[in-house]
Amino acid sequence: GPRPDDDLLEGLNPQQREAVTYRGPALLIVAGAGSGKTSVLTRRVASLLRTREAWPSQILAITFTNKAAGEMRERVGQLIGESARGVWISTFHSACVRILRREAAQFGFTTSFTIYDSGDSRALIKRLVKEHEADAYGLTPAATQGRISKLKNELADAESYARSANMSDPAERVFVEVFSAYQRELQRANAFDFDDLIGQTVFLFRAFPHVADVYRRRFRHIMVDEYQDTNHAQYALIHELTRPVSSGGGDEYADSGMMIFDAPAADAPEPASLTVVGDSDQSIYAFRGADIRNIAEFEKDYPGAKVVLLEQNYRSTQNILSAANAVISHNFDRKDKKLWTDVGAGEPIVGFTGYSQHDEAQFIADEIESLHRAGVDYNQIAVFYRTNSQSRALEEIFIRAAVPYKIMGGTKFYERAEIKDALAYLVAIANPADEMALRRIINRPRRGIGDVTIETIARYAQGEQITFRDALANASAIGVGPKIQQAISRLDAVLAEAAEIMLPASGELAPPTAVAEGLQLLLNKSGYYDALRASKDPQDEARVENLDELVAVTREFARNNPEGTLLDFLTEVALVSDADDLEDASGSVSLMTLHTAKGLEYDAVFLTGVEEDLIPHRISAGEPGGPQEERRLFYVGITRARKRLYLSLAMTRAQFGEVTVAMPSRFLQEIPSDLLEWRQSPGDVNSRGGTQSRALNARRPGGGSGFGTGKRYGDDLVPLAKRSPSGSGGSIDKFANRIPAKVRDNGDLELAQGDRIRHDDFGEGRVDAVTGEGAKRVAHVRFDGAGMKKLLIKIAPITKL
Numbered sequence: 198g199p200r201p202d203d204d205l206l207e208g209l210n211p212q213q214r215e216a217v218t219y220r221g222p223a224l225l226i227v228a229g230a231g232s233g234k235t236s237v238l239t240r241r242v243a244s245l246l247r248t249r250e251a252w253p254s255q256i257l258a259i260t261f262t263n264k265a266a267g268e269m270r271e272r273v274g275q276l277i278g279e280s281a282r283g284v285w286i287s288t289f290h291s292a293c294v295r296i297l298r299r300e301a302a303q304f305g306f307t308t309s310f311t312i313y314d315s316g317d318s319r320a321l322i323k324r325l326v327k328e329h330e331a332d333a334y335g336l337t338p339a340a341t342q343g344r345i346s347k348l349k350n351e352l353a354d355a356e357s358y359a360r361s362a363n364m365s366d367p368a369e370r371v372f373v374e375v376f377s378a379y380q381r382e383l384q385r386a387n388a389f390d391f392d393d394l395i396g397q398t399v400f401l402f403r404a405f406p407h408v409a410d411v412y413r414r415r416f417r418h419i420m421v422d423e424y425q426d427t428n429h430a431q432y433a434l435i436h437e438l439t440r441p442v443s444s445g446g447g448d449e450y451a452d453s454g455m456m457i458f459d460a461p462a463a464d465a466p467e468p469a470s471l472t473v474v475g476d477s478d479q480s481i482y483a484f485r486g487a488d489i490r491n492i493a494e495f496e497k498d499y500p501g502a503k504v505v506l507l508e509q510n511y512r513s514t515q516n517i518l519s520a521a522n523a524v525i526s527h528n529f530d531r532k533d534k535k536l537w538t539d540v541g542a543g544e545p546i547v548g549f550t551g552y553s554q555h556d557e558a559q560f561i562a563d564e565i566e567s568l569h570r571a572g573v574d575y576n577q578i579a580v581f582y583r584t585n586s587q588s589r590a591l592e593e594i595f596i597r598a599a600v601p602y603k604i605m606g607g608t609k610f611y612e613r614a615e616i617k618d619a620l621a622y623l624v625a626i627a628n629p630a631d632e633m634a635l636r637r638i639i640n641r642p643r644r645g646i647g648d649v650t651i652e653t654i655a656r657y658a659q660g661e662q663i664t665f666r667d668a669l670a671n672a673s674a675i676g677v678g679p680k681i682q683q684a685i686s687r688l689d690a691v692l693a694e695a696a697e698i699m700l701p702a703s704g705e706l707a708p709p710t711a712v713a714e715g716l717q718l719l720l721n722k723s724g725y726y727d728a729l730r731a732s733k734d735p736q737d738e739a740r741v742e743n744l745d746e747l748v749a750v751t752r753e754f755a756r757n758n759p760e761g762t763l764l765d766f767l768t769e770v771a772l773v774s775d776a777d778d779l780e781d782a783s784g785s786v787s788l789m790t791l792h793t794a795k796g797l798e799y800d801a802v803f804l805t806g807v808e809e810d811l812i813p814h815r816i817s818a819g820e821p822g823g824p825q826e827e828r829r830l831f832y833v834g835i836t837r838a839r840k841r842l843y844l845s846l847a848m849t850r851a852q853f854g855e856v857t858v859a860m861p862s863r864f865l866q867e868i869p870s871d872l873l874e875w876r877q878s879p880g881d882v883n884s885r886g887g888t889q890s891r892a893l894n895a896r897r898p899g900g901g902s903g904f905g906t907g908k909r910y911g912d913d914l915v916p917l918a919k920r921s922p923s924g925s926g927g928s929i930d931k932f933a934n935r936i937p938a939k940v941r942d943n944g945d946l947e948l949a950q951g952d953r954i955r956h957d958d959f960g961e962g963r964v965d966a967v968t969g970e971g972a973k974r975v976a977h978v979r980f981d982g983a984g985m986k987k988l989l990i991k992i993a994p995i996t997k998l
């Protein structure tokens with residue numbers, strides 16, 4: 198008979214259908230690029246909902262980027278409508294944040310913890326490396342951060358590492374010291390770094406089985422996209438969630454009022470079903486601890502797992518696929534799988550060798566313009582490179598040629614100093630324990646508070662056993678001169694005033710614009726705006742614009758999340774990842790690294806810098822498995838292209854002030870020559886003018902005229918007007934669900950006009966009106982002492998009298 202999800206299966210091939218409809222404890226979908234893995238996962242979510250096998254809240258789908266999560270949410274929404282809301286579709290990081298926001302109080306953090314991004318943790322590590330004089334042992338902040346991150350991804354902490362390390366080596370001892378100091382500082386600041394978000398959730402589940410049980414009962418269907426790039430911590434997290442429920446009822450916990458889930462789980466249910474999707478040929482995150490074995494050993498970890506293979510590619514032309522197949526077949530120890538397509542051979546792959554990277558970029562700019570004239574949208578064109586620094590030459594030429602473009606990742610809006618300052622102000626409000634945020638803003642703008650004063654304040658705080666923030670509120674006691682004392686008091690007053698706007702009493706609804714208003718107040722009254730406006734540095738003007746943009750982001754946030762809190766806002770900002778700027782890419786060419794390109798597709802793809810030492814990258818040469826991982830990265834790049842693929846390189850490349858002669862990448866030779874049509878081959882370039890000297894000439898301004906594309910890129914500047922403000926994107930992915938900072942579930946508490954209630958903070962009052970519906974019902978209460986307040990009935994700490 199007809200299935201209720203029949204329409205969801207339309208157009209799928211038999212293997213894809215099976216992947217959508219199979220029901221069982223474990224399912225592994227392995228398939229090459231573009232074979233519909235992500236599409237199938239999306240439909241599987243839709244199918245479970247449509248057939249009513251699962252409530253929305255019982256599904257957890259993990260994607261690799263927030264952008265991918267947003268797309269999947271949108272697709273599921275299109276397929277089945279409203280009921281898609283409530284499904285957790287998120288990255289590992291945001292899923293863990295949501296869990297930790299609820300549970301962090303279980304183990305010594307508060308729910309308002311800060312999330313340290315990589316720059317924040319680098320700053321902290323830098324300070325600790327200095328304090329421990331660790332640089333004497335060759336421990337740079339970058340290397341230390343890398344090692345700590347790697348260990349955390351393996352779920353090791355400083356103690357467990359010390360047990361296995363050679364502690365008679367002083368360099369090891371000092372590393373362990375810095376590692377433990379780092380962990381202590383994070384805890385003291387009530388902060389998690391990115392790796393902790395996952396590692397600490399695993400720790401939480403292992404240490405508190407009754408907490409883990411809540412989530413094991415809740416999530417009945419777990420799905421993970423890009424499983425080949427999971428690291429050990431992520432693997433362990435999934436493993437914890439798919440274990441059998443350990444305790445009987447688990448109701449003790451449920452009764453504590455923390456359960457705000459909308460679906461009751463059956464008692465002692467089966468372990469959650471797990472579906473993972475991946476392609477071991479696309480594993481490109483080994484350097485971040487991704488473990489290809491997670492996919493290779495899935496069948497061992499989940500005995501009886503069903504395996505589905507997808508082989509038809511729906512994305513690319515046969516020429517592109519053949520090139521991809523040919524390249525990847527050079528990796529040994531892989532299962533051979535051949536992708537095929539029925540869309541036809543398509544255009545040949547185009548190769549181009551420039552004399553210099555400018556020449557290469559000029560070719561790309563010209564080609565983009567001709568594609569555009571032929572009707573290809575700019576946002577259907579992407580340019581990939583191996584390292585961020587390669588973008589500069591491309592940008593220069595694109596600006597001159599007026600090609601609208603946008604850098605994904607790289608120049609990140611949220612990494613600009615002024616934006617970090619503004620966010621630090623917000624963090625200082627949301628999490629007063631966060632000393633690093635306070636240290637960042639205490640002298641920005643300049644208030645005459647130097648390092649000596651900061652240390653004096655820190656010592657005072659330590660002596661009095663109060664926080665750094667509380668010390669600021671007590672300026673007169675710190676023991677600093679009157680001018681500095683005054684500066685501190687003024688800062689304290691501004692912070693206190695902003696906190697009043699942005700942090701309403703528990704359960705009270707702040708107006709949606711609270712974050713925007715608070716931010717503006719902070720920027721105005723702290724003197725931050727004034728200092729920038731008074732400056733003669735033209736860059737400071739741009740900084741004001743960027744801050745205005747941030748205010749615009751908070752306003753947009755308010756529109757999208759009428760009940761969003763300061764904490765919700767900061768959480769979203771902290772989780773914005775490289776690929777998330779993509780939202781604004783309409784109408785411009787996307788430039789990004791090969792790593793960022795994962796999972797995406799474009800009509801036309803330019804893969805640039807196809808040279809030895811770039812791809813494969815120089816640093817990979819010495820790493821075990823390095824060149825193979827680089828080949829996979831190249832494979833990922835090729836397989837993003839739908840119709841057109843360009844491979845380009847330059848014979849000379851200026852980097853870090855040095856000009857080097859480049860060799861064509863070995864990967865080029867792995868592509869059958871009948872698939873490649875060279876517009877200008879490496880041989881052409883060599884025969885054209887005595888290799889190096891001619892090539893070196895070519896990179897001088899104007900020296901490039903007369904050959905190649907015949908364009909001069911030196912002195913005929915195109916005005917910068919069309920330049921897109923790279924990275925200044927403000928749109929932030931919306932969470933479908935948010936977690937209130939303090940959760941109290943009043944369930945269906947019925948309130949009506951005239952009722953008297955008691956509020957934990959405001960005392961007694963009388964209900965004036967009730968508005969809104971369901972979980973969003975709001976009581977307008979006139980308190981006897983505290984005046985009018987709006988309260989979200991579901992979570993406000995109120996009782997009816």
Ligand code: ATP
Binds near residue numbers: 210
């Ligand atoms: P990657 O390995 O790059 O992540 P993938 O396996 O996840 O790729 P998808 O992104 O899901 O592949 O699909 C690639 C393209 O093929 C998409 O444009 C998708 O809409 C399309 N597609 C997938 N399955 C079908 C199908 N049965 N019929 C038509 N188009 C399909």
Ligand code: MG
Binds near residue numbers: 234235
């Ligand atoms: Mg995919």
